Amino acid sequence: MNIDKSLIESCLNKERAGQNRMYKELFSYLMNICMRYKNDYDTAGASLNAIYLKILDNLPKFRKEDSFIAWIKRIAVNHLIDEYRKDKRIKKHTTYFEDNRVPESKSFHSKEAEMESEYLLEMIRELPPTTQKVFNLYSIDGYRHKEIGALLEMSENTSKWHLREARIKLQAKVLVFNKTEP
Amino acid sequence: MSDLNNIDELFRNGIEREYPVDDGLWSAIEAQLPYTSTPKPWYFNLKSIVLAVVLITCSFIPKDNNRVSQTNNNPEARKNTLTAILTSKSAQLTEITNTSAKELLLLTTPSKINRPNPSAKVKSPTTKTKITTPPGQTTNASATKVNYDSKPRIKDKLRTLTEQHEKIQTKENLTASTSKLISMHKPDEFSLLSTIPIAESFITVSPKAIRYPMLVDCLIYDLKPSPSHSFEVESFYSISINKSLNNGDYSLLNNKDNGEKAIDFKGTGLNYVKQKKLLVYGLGIQQSTYTERYSYSVDLEKTRINLTYDTTYKLVSGNFNSNGTPVFLIQQEVTENANEETYADKGEVIGRNTIKRVGVPLFIGAHKSYQNWMMQVRFSVIPQFIYNLSGNYLANDLNSLTELSETEIKTWNLVNRSDLSLGYNVNEQFVVGAKYSVLNDLSSFTKTYDSKLSGQLIGVWILWKP
Numbered sequence: 251m252n253i254d255k256s257l258i259e260s261c262l263n264k265e266r267a268g269q270n271r272m273y274k275e276l277f278s279y280l281m282n283i284c285m286r287y288k289n290d291y292d293t294a295g296a297s298l299n300a301i302y303l304k305i306l307d308n309l310p311k312f313r314k315e316d317s318f319i320a321w322i323k324r325i326a327v328n329h330l331i332d333e334y335r336k337d338k339r340i341k342k343h344t345t346y347f348e349d350n351r352v353p354e355s356k357s358f359h360s361k362e363a364e365m366e367s368e369y370l371l372e373m374i375r376e377l378p379p380t381t382q383k384v385f386n387l388y389s390i391d392g393y394r395h396k397e398i399g400a401l402l403e404m405s406e407n408t409s410k411w412h413l414r415e416a417r418i419k420l421q422a423k424v425l426v427f428n429k430t431e432p
Numbered sequence: 433m434s435d436l437n438n439i440d441e442l443f444r445n446g447i448e449r450e451y452p453v454d455d456g457l458w459s460a461i462e463a464q465l466p467y468t469s470t471p472k473p474w475y476f477n478l479k480s481i482v483l484a485v486v487l488i489t490c491s492f493i494p495k496d497n498n499r500v501s502q503t504n505n506n507p508e509a510r511k512n513t514l515t516a517i518l519t520s521k522s523a524q525l526t527e528i529t530n531t532s533a534k535e536l537l538l539l540t541t542p543s544k545i546n547r548p549n550p551s552a553k554v555k556s557p558t559t560k561t562k563i564t565t566p567p568g569q570t571t572n573a574s575a576t577k578v579n580y581d582s583k584p585r586i587k588d589k590l591r592t593l594t595e596q597h598e599k600i601q602t603k604e605n606l607t608a609s610t611s612k613l614i615s616m617h618k619p620d621e622f623s624l625l626s627t628i629p630i631a632e633s634f635i636t637v638s639p640k641a642i643r644y645p646m647l648v649d650c651l652i653y654d655l656k657p658s659p660s661h662s663f664e665v666e667s668f669y670s671i672s673i674n675k676s677l678n679n680g681d682y683s684l685l686n687n688k689d690n691g692e693k694a695i696d697f698k699g700t701g702l703n704y705v706k707q708k709k710l711l712v713y714g715l716g717i718q719q720s721t722y723t724e725r726y727s728y729s730v731d732l733e734k735t736r737i738n739l740t741y742d743t744t745y746k747l748v749s750g751n752f753n754s755n756g757t758p759v760f761l762i763q764q765e766v767t768e769n770a771n772e773e774t775y776a777d778k779g780e781v782i783g784r785n786t787i788k789r790v791g792v793p794l795f796i797g798a799h800k801s802y803q804n805w806m807m808q809v810r811f812s813v814i815p816q817f818i819y820n821l822s823g824n825y826l827a828n829d830l831n832s833l834t835e836l837s838e839t840e841i842k843t844w845n846l847v848n849r850s851d852l853s854l855g856y857n858v859n860e861q862f863v864v865g866a867k868y869s870v871l872n873d874l875s876s877f878t879k880t881y882d883s884k885l886s887g888q889l890i891g892v893w894i895l896w897k898p
Contacts, residue, residue: 389440414733
């Protein structure tokens with residue numbers, strides 16, 4: 251990812267070419283984040299676009315002495331958590347069903363030595379929604395339990411409990427995967 | 433447990449991948465990208481909405497300052513107020529009727545004597561009031577100045593007029609003509625008798641007042657109980673709220689009973705209130721939020737630093753001997769290793785459960801007014817629909833949490849509320865007041881066991897009488 255000052259300036263001046271270049275630079279990074287919080291590529295893409303608009307809107311507020319990547323990551327994660335909260339309000343009676351389906355065989359057998367990222371993502375997505383968010387925030391994005399508690403409106407201990415649940419469930423899934431791997 | 437830590441590492445490194453730029457997504461966003469003009473701030477729109485609401489509300493405020501009726505819509509209160517004013521004015525009335533009797537103008541017609549004809553032109557030497565003929569109306573009556581030198585003659589005339597008028601009045605529908613008569617006269621046409629208290633005194637004190645049936649009608653009409661319907665906005669908050677749990681697994685309910693504490697119950701509502709004499713009834717819509725705090729003891733993941741020490745010995749020198757005995761110099765090295773490890777232990781998980789409901793209260797009650805004060809007692813039954821849930825409940829294994837969902841919570845439940853309200857008539861249209869309510873769930877809002885709320889609420893309300 252190559253985000254230099256001139257590119258940021260170009261976006262600040264609302265130049266379409268600069269906006270396009272910035273989009274291309276950030277796409278993979280943002281998509282990686284979105285794919286962890288969303289269930290499929292389409293919804294992740296929609297979120298990515300919304301995040302990108304937010305980044306452009308807030309670009310004048312970005313302080314140049316800060317890390318640009320850390321700044322956009324915070325915007326992205328906050329946006330995704332907001333969406334999660336909104337979804338939670340709309341889907342008032344969300345029931346979690348344990349999804350025991352076996353992932354697609356091409357993903358399962360395509361790699362021998364290491365697990366494919368798609369399969370790992372699938373494992374995360376199979377977690378209950380809140381547990382999934384806590385794991386993403388803590389283990390992948392490096393948030394602390396206190397911050398997670400504030401973001402997801404829960405206590406620190408609840409966040410810890412979700413993290414433990416996530417780790418136990420993921421470990422079980424990894425073990426199952428290792429056993430079934432030829 | 434260390435495997436659990438490795439899980440983080442595995443996923444952190446494993447899920448990263450390169451995504452090629454999607455041109456379709458770029459096309460979708462391109463149209464929305466800001467590049468020429470920035471959109472106006474959202475509050476511009478909000479301000480416009482607020483301004484529109486204020487203007488619309490203002491347009492509903494009545495501007496009629498010439499209302500004859502008393503401001504209070506309540507017939508009882510109006511009657512009381514009128515009686516009080518009439519008593520104070522009765523002396524003034526007697527004086528007026530006595531002093532002006534000699535100069536009283538009577539309207540006479542050759543064929544019949546009717547109520548005062550609005551088209552008659554009257555000249556009065558003392559009051560200098562004029563009744564002018566409205567355009568388009570012909571003058572049928574002639575104004576005659578009567579010389580009252582003797583009181584018996586006046587009395588005879590008045591008695592005759594009264595009798596004749598009573599006959600006519602029975603045949604005619606006075607209600608229909610009242611509004612016309614009032615509207616045809618200027619405000620100062622009956623300057624001596626134009627106030628409500630004087631007119632009322634004429635009805636009760638002097639039969640001479642029969643000359644002004646339009647005012648009498650007006651008062652009679654005004655004292656009739658008007659069809660009373662109003663809108664009430666209320667807001668309430670619990671001063672005490674409790675949740676009772678029954679009919680379920682004992683250990684689960686015991687744990688929940690100890691771990692859950694109802695915090696508050698609050699809400700707002702809009703009611704349509706219909707009043708018929710002492711009876712009030714109606715229906716409304718209300719939104720309420722119930723909040724409780726939970727504190728469960730479950731297995732938590734905790735971290736600790738595990739310190740280990742590695743001790744190594746190194747031979748520094750072996751060339752010494754002491755009286756033939758070889759001496760070795762050995763150096764001891766102790767290395768401290770600090771490893772963070774995770775372990776499971778019981779811990780308190782604290783959080784809040786929120787249940788939001790929307791309900792349709794159906795109520796019936798009694799209403800009593802005294803002057804500007806009013807009191808109401810109401811009994812409501814409220815079918816409630818639960819539309820939003822957040823939080824966790826203790827699972828059946830007593831060691832984990834489950835998110836609140838419709839597997840545990842019922843979609844509908846029934847609530848009873850009894851209200852005692854006290855209000856004050858601020859003006860013709862608005863009554864403000866406070867209320868005390870007792871709330872009881874008639875049906876459980878959980879599925880596998882019974883959970884019912886009971887509590888006491890206090891609230892404020894504003895009643896608008898359109």
